[in-house]
Amino acid sequence: MLTDAKVRTLKPQEKSYRLLDAERLYIEVRPTGKKIWRFKFTLHGKEGTISFGEYPAVTLVQARKLKDEAKAKLAAGLNPSEEKKKERQEKQLAVKNTFKEIAQEFVLEKMKYKSSDYVERFNTSMQKDIYKEIGGLPITEVTSAHILKIMKNTIQRVQSQPNHGTGEAAANLNRRFIGLVMRYAIVTLRTDNDPTYALRGAIESPEVEHARPLEKHEKAVLREKINSYGGTTTVRNAILTMLYSMLRTVEIRRMEWAFVDFEDKIIKFPKASRRNKQERTMKKNRTHVVPISTQLYELLQQQKTITFDQRYVFASPYKRDCMLSRTTLNKMLTYIGLSEVTAHDFRATASTELNGLGYKSDWIETQLAHADDNKTRASYNHAKYLNDRIKMMQDWANIIDSWKE
Structure with a gap:
């Protein structure tokens, strides 16, 4: 039998040579000086060998232990060399099947037709809160406990930032994003369990504060503050366009110059299309036509001198060809002293006032791009009541301007 001292003093020769330890375990000394542990075995009448690694990284004691493990596999009718290959392949597969690898694959395969804004929110959540906790884990090892920890850490992160809320909504969004990845992994046979399911309702989001119409004094302050706003012209114009058009924040941010028709005085938001590689532009995926009032026409002409060489009408002042951030417009309201x-609330104000003035609710609901219960009908109704809405939106622009008087 070999000893560690003897193995340590073995010298290379012109040709490789072998020294037996016991039970067909031997060390092979190569001309390069490498010393490799090998074990020779017989299974089902066929001989084979398996390498246990290089000395001294693998000691004599460790080599003997690996030999005993190989013998146990042989006793069970298993080929230790084949089992070693399987283990190596499983480890390689585990590296490829980490949560982060699958999440990045999910973005490429399943989010290619999502809006760039939505993809950005997904990736930001992953980078800020999720990868640091489970990114390197094999997806089969991700548990509900990991996800709950991510959710709690998210709440702490949000609460540590001024004016960012209490964090429950962000925590639940992270849970939903993780769930998307887990269910994709189930479909692609990388795991068989979605641990986010058990956490539904684990953290309750605060009660949603629904939009409400502005008070009379808020209208006057808003109109005055917009005119005297000391920030960028693009942000000021974006807020004012939201008032004039009754569009949502996301729709203002996604508005492209290609949608604006100065000749016909309309803004036409197209429906998302895979064929034309058109991203979603509306909250509800449908075509929507917005009449351009005289005031909005003049405002867009002014904005044209600022961003017409870019994709978005209200492009970020700091990143070329990028949208305004999701929080910019609400931050502006806080900045001018209207944090409440x-x-x-602009849309709620328009709906309340126009309904009160006797405009038909169908015109108002169409202008607000609210969902039609009949999806087939809705897909053809994007220009519905257009002539009536043209007059209504001009009246509404005049009303807004009267707030400053």
Whole structure:
């Protein structure tokens, strides 16, 4: 039998040679000086060998232990060399099947037709909160405990930032994003369990504060503050366009110059299309036509001198060909002293006032791009009541301007 001292003093020769330890375990000394542990075995009448690694990284004691493990496999009718290959392949597969690898694959395969804004939110959540906890884990090892920890850490992160809320909504969004990846992994046979399911309702989001119409004094302050706003012209114009058009924040941000028709005085938001590689532009995926009032026409002409060489009408002042960030418009309202007002309140204000003035609710609901219960009919109704809405939107622009008087 070999000893560690003897193995340590073995010298290379012109040709490789072998020294037996016991039970067909031997060390092979190569001309390069490498010393490799090998075990020779017989299974089903056929001989084979398996390498246990290089000395001294693998000691004599470790080599003997690996030999005993190989013998146990032989006793069970298993080929230790084939089993070693399987284990190596499983380890390689585990590296490829980490949560991060599958999440990145999910983005490429399943989010190619999502809006760039939505993909950005997904990737930001992954980078800020999720990868640091489970990115390197094999997806089969991700548990509900990991995800709950991510959710709690997300709440702490959000609460540590001023004016970012209490964090429950962000935590639940992270849970939903993780769930998308887990269910994709189930479909692609990388795991068989979605641990996010058990966490539904684990963290309750605060009650949603629905949009409300502005008070009379808020209208006057808003109109005055917009005119005297000291920030960028693009942000000021974006807020004012939201008032004039009754569009949502996301629709203002996604508005492209290609949608604006100065000749016909309309803004036409197209429906998302895979064929034409058109991203979603509306909250509800449908075509939507917005009449351009005289005030909005003049505003867009002014904005044209600022961003007409870019894709978006209200492009980010700091990143070329990028949208305004999701929080910019609400932050502007806080900046001008209207922290109790949200951009969505503009739509509630328009709906309340126009209904009160006797405009038909169908015109108002169409202008707000609210969902039609009949999806087939809705897909053809994007220009519905257009002549009536042209007059209504001009009246509405005049009303807005009267707030400053």
